[in-house]
Amino acid sequence: MTPEDETSDLRKEDLRKEDHRKEGLRNEIDRLISNGVAQSAATRMDALWRREPTLATAAFLAPRIDKLRERLDLTTLRVAILRSFTLEPVVPLLRAAAFCFRLNPEAHVGDYNAYMQEILDRNSSLYSFNPQVAILALRTADIAPELWNDYSTLAPADVPAVMERVCGHLEQAVAAFRERSMAAFILSTLEQPPRAAFGALDSQMETSQSDAIQTLNREIRRMARQQTGVYVLDYDALVACHGRLLWQDERKLFSVGLPIAAHQLVHVANELLRLLVPLSGRIAKALVVDLDNTLWGGVIGEDGMTGIKLGADYPGVAYQMLQKAMLDLSRRGILLAICSKNNPGDAVEVLEKHPGMLLRPADFSAIRINWNEKAQGLREIAAELSIGVDSIAFLDDNPFEREQVRSALPEVLVLDLPEDPMQYAAVVRDCAAFERLTLSGEDRQRSAFYAEQRKRAQVEHNFQSKEDFFRYLQQEVEVAPVRPSTLARVSQLTQKTNQFNLTTRRYSEQQLAAMAGTPGCQVLAMRVMDRFGDHGLVGVAVTIDTQDLCEIEAFLLSCRVIGRSVETALLSQVSKSALARGCRRLAGWFLPTKKNAPAKDFFCRSGFECQLQNGEGSRWVLDLQTQPIVCPDWIQLHTSNGEDS
Amino acid sequence: MTTILDHVRQVASDIFAVPVVNIGADSSADTIEAWDSMQHLNLVLAIEEKFDVHFSPEEIERMRNLGIIAAILETKTSA
Numbered sequence: 001m002t003p004e005d006e007t008s009d010l011r012k013e014d015l016r017k018e019d020h021r022k023e024g025l026r027n028e029i030d031r032l033i034s035n036g037v038a039q040s041a042a043t044r045m046d047a048l049w050r051r052e053p054t055l056a057t058a059a060f061l062a063p064r065i066d067k068l069r070e071r072l073d074l075t076t077l078r079v080a081i082l083r084s085f086t087l088e089p090v091v092p093l094l095r096a097a098a099f100c101f102r103l104n105p106e107a108h109v110g111d112y113n114a115y116m117q118e119i120l121d122r123n124s125s126l127y128s129f130n131p132q133v134a135i136l137a138l139r140t141a142d143i144a145p146e147l148w149n150d151y152s153t154l155a156p157a158d159v160p161a162v163m164e165r166v167c168g169h170l171e172q173a174v175a176a177f178r179e180r181s182m183a184a185f186i187l188s189t190l191e192q193p194p195r196a197a198f199g200a201l202d203s204q205m206e207t208s209q210s211d212a213i214q215t216l217n218r219e220i221r222r223m224a225r226q227q228t229g230v231y232v233l234d235y236d237a238l239v240a241c242h243g244r245l246l247w248q249d250e251r252k253l254f255s256v257g258l259p260i261a262a263h264q265l266v267h268v269a270n271e272l273l274r275l276l277v278p279l280s281g282r283i284a285k286a287l288v289v290d291l292d293n294t295l296w297g298g299v300i301g302e303d304g305m306t307g308i309k310l311g312a313d314y315p316g317v318a319y320q321m322l323q324k325a326m327l328d329l330s331r332r333g334i335l336l337a338i339c340s341k342n343n344p345g346d347a348v349e350v351l352e353k354h355p356g357m358l359l360r361p362a363d364f365s366a367i368r369i370n371w372n373e374k375a376q377g378l379r380e381i382a383a384e385l386s387i388g389v390d391s392i393a394f395l396d397d398n399p400f401e402r403e404q405v406r407s408a409l410p411e412v413l414v415l416d417l418p419e420d421p422m423q424y425a426a427v428v429r430d431c432a433a434f435e436r437l438t439l440s441g442e443d444r445q446r447s448a449f450y451a452e453q454r455k456r457a458q459v460e461h462n463f464q465s466k467e468d469f470f471r472y473l474q475q476e477v478e479v480a481p482v483r484p485s486t487l488a489r490v491s492q493l494t495q496k497t498n499q500f501n502l503t504t505r506r507y508s509e510q511q512l513a514a515m516a517g518t519p520g521c522q523v524l525a526m527r528v529m530d531r532f533g534d535h536g537l538v539g540v541a542v543t544i545d546t547q548d549l550c551e552i553e554a555f556l557l558s559c560r561v562i563g564r565s566v567e568t569a570l571l572s573q574v575s576k577s578a579l580a581r582g583c584r585r586l587a588g589w590f591l592p593t594k595k596n597a598p599a600k601d602f603f604c605r606s607g608f609e610c611q612l613q614n615g616e617g618s619r620w621v622l623d624l625q626t627q628p629i630v631c632p633d634w635i636q637l638h639t640s641n642g643e644d645s
Numbered sequence: 646m647t648t649i650l651d652h653v654r655q656v657a658s659d660i661f662a663v664p665v666v667n668i669g670a671d672s673s674a675d676t677i678e679a680w681d682s683m684q685h686l687n688l689v690l691a692i693e694e695k696f697d698v699h700f701s702p703e704e705i706e707r708m709r710n711l712g713i714i715a716a717i718l719e720t721k722t723s724a
Binding site: 054055056057059060063086088089092249251252254255256258261262263265 | 655656659660662683686687689690691693694695697699701702705
């Protein structure tokens with residue numbers, strides 16, 4: 001037997017063992033599904049995908065996701081894929097990867113290279129599909145062949161005209177789509193060829209090929225910045241990240257129109273997911289981390305301050321890289337928290353004093369260091385931060401702890417850590433649940449908001465009555481119509497607010513902008529401040545007038561200000577402005593969900609009368625002339641006309 | 646002993662949603678209903694990914710049944 005044969009046999013043996021394990025998991029999944037244990041089946045399906053995120057696994061999972069979709073809390077997202085090349089094999093990969101976020105994309109793949117007709121024709125299958133998201137996936141070779149293969153024959157003087165044509169083409173696509181649909185629109189950047197037509201000379205040229213494509217990509221980003229609801233999938237960066245030469249499969253490109261090698265397709269699905277997850281709202285609002293062997297190397301209780309690995313050099317740098325990634329997340333508005341099993345004194349000493357720590361106690365919005373079960377700690381952290389347990393992502397090096405959390409709290413997103421700590425930071429940076437597509441002032445300051453919140457909670461129990469506490473807070477409320485500068489935050493509030501939310505209607509920025517411009521329709525945003533600081537924009541009311549009836553379409557309050565009586569201030573402004581427009585009645589629905597119990601009594605305690613009740617919810621009406629809503633006297637209410645200053 | 650054919654059968658079972666026991670070397674587009682040209686591409690891609698190989702259009706053309714696919718793979722993985 002030659003050494004090669006031996007290696008080959010070993011490899012076959014590995015494959016065989018691997019296959020047995022996977023076949024076991026596949027059988028287990030089918031058994032759980034047929035026994036009707038949907039949640040456990042889903043957890044095992046996640047495990048199978050994490051173990052082998054491949055085309056075969058995706059094909060196995062697709063029909064099983066269909067079987068479970070009714071029995072799990074999946075968010076459906078209709079995604080139209082407009083393309084100039086074969087992308088169908090990505091669809092099952094996208095579904096399998098999205099399933100881990102309990103997201104179920106329904107994909108509609110447009111006809112091969114027919115995207116422009118589909119966008120322009122109001123009767124095309126694109127619009128009858130009624131997408132929530134559309135992506136335009138174009139190859140440089142298709143949209144700008146002169147900038148790809150034919151660059152050496154292109155006269156330098158003709159380059160600007162080509163660029164103008166391509167930009168105009170994309171601008172036309174975006175504008176036409178926007179006229180016909182409210183869906184989010186994703187443009188993809190144009191890929192650079194692996195080698196420039198002029199080779200090394202390209203960089204010396206006035207009209208460099210690489211420059212020309214980069215300029216087009218800058219224009220694509222500009223289009224996204226300038227229009228609401230337009231986003232960018234950076235395809236060129238994705239290809240570069242995985243290696244241009246490894247990315248392509250030219251034989252398949254010229255035989256079946258598929259330019260991407262089989263083992264790279266999963267990366268396309270994951271990259272698209274980075275946009276779909278934040279668009280769907282199935283995001284993680286907080287990252288809860290373990291300490292020993294996660295935030296630093298070693299065990300503080302055994303290794304001590306000088307023994308743990310944490311610093312600017314290898315191997316401690318792995319943990320600094322993770323901490324840096326976490327700091328980046330917190331600047332995106334994601335809260336950080338700790339849930340670890342340690343003696344609190346040991347752990348806090350590291351947090352406060354270790355010179356290698358990039359994160360300090362103030363960077364964490366909640367801290368649980370004790371010997372309780374982690375699931376318990378996570379529940380407490382969710383309650384303290386006023387977020388759902390399903391908005392938590394959990395990072396722990398210990399597989400046992402991860403499995404325990406998965407089985408006790410299946411709604412928590414549990415991230416797996418690889419053996420090598422140098423890869424930890426990438427796990428955090430790659431997770432789509434931490435992606436955001438807009439960043440409001442509120443997001444940047446989120447952890448500061450929570451620090452102020454802790455101060456409020458500390459003084460609250462010093463007061464005999466709620467009213468005394470409210471007076472002490474000196475709350476000021478500002479209510480104004482939505483404006484361009486607040487559009488993103490208002491949309492984000494409608495997407496993310498689950499608890500104090502009367503109707504749980506979600507609105508995209510485009511929808512809100514359209515509504516704000518419709519006569520008889522009001523979109524009001526509320527900002528709340530008090531002696532401890534500024535809560536930012538934390539309330540939204542959407543109303544539509546029909547003759548003398550003002551209908552509340554949406555009314556919601558960020559969890560940060562629940563229980564502060566500011567909802568009454570917002571309602572008083574809604575009723576005052578309705579009266580001023582000549583309305584006599586204010587009405588609205590309370591549509592119950594699993595999570596909006598905090599809003600359940602709102603209409604009743606505000607004096608509304610229940611008019612009817614059905615399977616969907618209850619309808620409430622208030623006579624504005626006999627029962628005006630009064631703003632509590634401990635709140636100072638300011639109104640403004642909504643002009644951006 | 647698991648053979649290359651067994652791995653191919655497992656992948657085909659995933660792609661065509663047919664139990665692996667109902668799949669053999671002579672399984673083809675004639676015996677498996679779901680095996681159309683798009684699923685043929687999906688099968689080829691899934692096998693390329695699993696075995697870390699690339700097939701030429703000529704090889705893909707020749708893949709009339711799973712036995713042939715396993716034979717082509719055999720020449721690639723032993724080389």
